[in-house]
Amino acid sequence: MTFLLPVDGSESADHAVSYLIRLVKAFDAVTIHLLTVRDPVAVWEVRRFLTAEEITAIQRAEGEAELRSACALLEAAGLPYTAEVRFGAVAQTIADYAVEQGCEVIVMGSHGRGGLAKMLMGSVATKVLHLTHLPVTLVR
Structure with a gap:
């Protein structure tokens, strides 16, 4: 079974990791892909002070x-995983990555960093639900 576990460093993401650790005990062979996505639009105001490379x-x-x-939790559980940082629109990048990697299930926290960005743009989890045909498990 191949899982995608998008994380953002939030407490909710850690809960999703802990849930997945318990879940995968029921499977003989698992592949876990950790993914975090950075939205380049979120830092447009600093472009006048830093180069694109910086x-x-x-x-x-x-x-x-x-x-x-997330890496520390998976390592402590003795589970193999891959971890990657990607850049782009967060929900779309998660959905695309799941297809690229042949993931069968997406497990993610129901609430990320949130705040004003969530209020303005909507929940990443909700967007992922609408963008993918894969089963998505949301963990509180």
């Missing part, structure tokens, strides 16, 4: 930081 490096470092907690 912004990408900062966002990649932030993405890697978002993966750390």
Whole structure:
């Protein structure tokens, strides 16, 4: 069974990781893909102060930081995984990545970093539900 686990460093994402760790015990062979997606639009205001390469490096470092907690939980459980930082529209990138990697299920936190961005753009989880044909498990 191949799982996609999009994470954003939030408590909800950690709950999703813990849920997946319990879930995969029922399977003989699993593949877990950790993914965090950085939205380049979110930092448009800093483009006048930094080069595109500097912004990408900062966002990649932030993405890697978002993966750390999930990686630590999976390593502690002894589960193999891959981890990747991607750039783009978050929900669409998650849906596309799931297809690219042949994932059968997406497991994700129901509430991410949220705040004003969520209020303005809507829930990433809701958008993923609308963009994919795959089963999506939302974890509180």
